[in-house]
Amino acid sequence: MKPDTASNLAPADAGAPTQGRRLLSLDAFRGFTIAAMLLVNDPGDWGHLHPPLAHARWDGWTFTDLVFPFFLFIVGVSMTLSLGQRAVQGGDRRTLVLKLWKRALTIIVIGLLLNLVQNFDLAGMRVPGVLQRIGLCILLAAPIVVYAGLRQQVAWILGLLAGYSLLMLLVPAPGADGVLRAGALQPGQDLGSYLDRLLLDGHLWSQSKTWDPEGLLGTLPALASTLLGVLAGRWLAGSAPPAEKTAWFFVAGIAALVLGMVLGLVLMPINKSLWTPSYALFMTGWALVYFGTFYWLLDGQPSAAWRATAARWFKPLVVFGMNALFLFALSALIATAGYTLKITRTDGSAVTLQQWLYAPIQALPIAPENASLLFALCFVSFMYLIAWGMWRKRWFVKV
Template identity: 60%
Template sequence: MKDRLLSLDAFRGFAIAAMLLVNNPGDWGNVYAPLLHAKWNGWTFTDWVFPFFVFISGMAMTISLARRAQAGADKGLLLLSISRRALVIIGIGLLLNLIPSFNFETVRIPGVLQRLGLCTLLAAPIVIWCGARGVALWAVGLMAVYSVVQLCLPVPDADGIVHVGLLEPGKDAGAWLDRLLLDGHLWRQAKTWDPEGLLSTLPAVASQLLGVLAGYVLASQRQPAEKTMTWVLAGLASLWLGQVLDAWLMPINKSLWTPSYVFAMAGWACLVFAVFYWLLDAAPQPLARARWARLLHPLVVFGMNALFLFALSGLVAKMLYTVKFADGSTLGRVLYAPLRDSGLTPANASLLHALLFVLVMYAIAWLMYRKHWFVKV
């Protein structure tokens, strides 16, 4: 415990708490705009969450690999270990998608955990066998390949009309590839495309590799103040590059995971992590660090079991709307009814439901923390 980096756990905890908040409103028809994904182009607070997870995974991968490399681990065995972990994460994601019907003919194959696991699977050999320069080149190369395919490959949409470089829902090259390989197993709200589709995994891997580069700074022998300033400057530069690419290449778009989105979200991730790092691990005043550690302790608690809490929250959310009573009402509707009828505005009632869901998950996280139950994959 004493060797853990509080800032990384707090950053991870911030991401999981935010994901629990945005994923569990009481009523999807009454949600404040920042707690919804952008309808297509652009971004909101909600669009921070998933790329932050991917970025954090890259940072953690750097630290983990550095520790094992120092212990003399064989690179082949190291790759095998990371690959096994990635496949387990993918398997958990598929299992959550199968619940409750276990209908293999229509199950959605892509998903959040599937993407996280696939990114780790693809990034691992790059990180193991390439240095920082190689990692950076791979990140740029993956985004370049993605951009060429998206902008230059003629593809038919769901109606058979051929387009080139049309970045609209269900009409881009990634949607065509998803229909070609995963037809019938895509996001049910769209059916003709998936926000965690195959092609957009390439720039998502680039997001993870940018996290790896940030992890190299963390693992370096630089002074804490220098590390913090490096992330701040890198974050600002990445935000600027994201805006340039938004104007000249492809718009910032989470569903397509465009290169502009990669750089914009990596920029924010660097800045947010720099704040956590300075407050919890780098500030020169020990008393100030101790005060911030107490204040941000709930985020650290969340971060210690982030993957488990995400999987558990997904399972609980499914059960809330699949467990039904004799009159046909679901458990979720019954539990939400007192908030809905409390006199609060619909949006505030919905938000309160999400906050209570986060508190329930925190209670579980706190109990696990107190018992020293840390679930590792």
Template identity: 45%
Template sequence: MKHERLIALDAFRGATIAGMMLVNNPGSWTNVYRQLEHARWNGWTFTDMIFPSFLFIVGVAMTFSFRSRMQEGSDKTKLYWHIIRRTVIIFLLGVILNGFPSYHLATIRIPGVLQRIAICYFIASLIVLNSGIRAQSIWTVSLLALYWMMVKLIPVPGYGAGVMQPVGSLCWYVDSHVFAGHTYAYAPAPGFDPEGIVSTIPSVATVLFGVLTGHWLQSKYTSKEKAMWMFSGGIIFILLGLVLNIWLPINKNMWTSSSVC
């Protein structure tokens, strides 16, 4: 069976990769445009939108991939094995790249970009294969609400609840204990990891936003109607994120619920 590709998704993926190459290789690190650097903590720049875009793309592509495999005769068991294999491969590649070239096992970073992609892909895949669009929407909102409540209400020993700083936040506390000595060396604070455990929860929601968009792109509406509603939805979510920023700062390091919007 010949697979039809979604040109818009390929274009977005290509643009995201080009953006990644630009921010990772700006030419001279002594003179870098502010938008080609990550926000130091709260706020966002062009660079901070690259990784979320990749996770969003994973979600969109997932809906097309799963539908194609089901049409070719794959059952859920085969899909589960496909998901597990892909998850393990991507995760291990991330760890291998983190250790290159020295591979000091005592300090090798365990979390990472590819590791987060693998975990988010795995969790989102299970949700997609076992729920409908309505349930997936509920999962998306619930994950964002759960994360918000966790970082605001769960007290961190010695710091209390609701700390939204590199040191003292729930994200920092969990990662510094679980991955002691194996976190990102250039993080805002020792022990903190921008691809850590707790902040993976809203990252799954980012993938699910892509999944819901994938469903919409496969609906029977015209291309013009799809584009119009996606543009309108994008504006609404930008405004929602700015409003939520009042109570929960937009922060890519912690992948706050407001930043997902």
């Protein structure tokens, strides 16, 4: 990574589709997503969480389950806008794909290094991860975005979701208990978990060991989520008036929410760990609604005075969004240090750095869930100070 002009969990340089103006709404939405990730990833006590700040145990969804698909949606939007600018500048298609692949591989390597830092054990290091899946989605989406037209991209989305459904529901696979089943959608029993054990045994999520929420097969519907963001980017880059763009973001978002709920009832339940088609569509619906709101407030309003006021209100999110990948990686390193480093107290007992920092908040006369949330809010504030300092000095990290 190097100091540059932008940093995202997606190919950066996503300027506005018109007038060469940067889209504040995309930066703010990215910043909202990274702030939400920091909030849900860094509580004071994992045993005491408000329900929306924890992932759904299996089927279903919570606020926390919005974060990852929001990142992939932003990846898709950013790819479209970034490649559109370069195409106008006469960029060669093969060169564009290679640049995207380079960025994808860089993100994958960063994710692997973050996993390695957790225990410095190559033999037992977890291979899948959030950044690894984001990198794989960029890697696979790059040629589709560069070479395929709108109809082909829609066909890819439908094919990925349909193909994944057929594989998961019809292809028998031995579960973690060794029993051969088809259509099993329980932890460790599905086809995806079997493939992960077959190819990555010993390198899966430590809390399950027999399956991984960022497993290989689930990358297929996650790629569809990314391509849905690509379609949103195509619409954003079009010539329609901002009010019309905003209206269709909401219409498409509500339609995706309804379709996702229906598929969750008749096909496969909404499930993040399996990244079911219902989950991919449902979360894309929320992404469209959230982003549509940011777009109208920050970029779509006809009043310049309104946009200026909104920019001031949403500036903290824009600051977060300008260095998203750096903040993602730094927060992971800080969290690892917090759970690894030991502090010796005056009574001679040893606690982790995280426990030591959390103790004064834990001692407050408030509910344990509120104390845990307060610690997370303090962590988000600390990370914002870092982001603000980098923004003020114009230090933007780009891969």
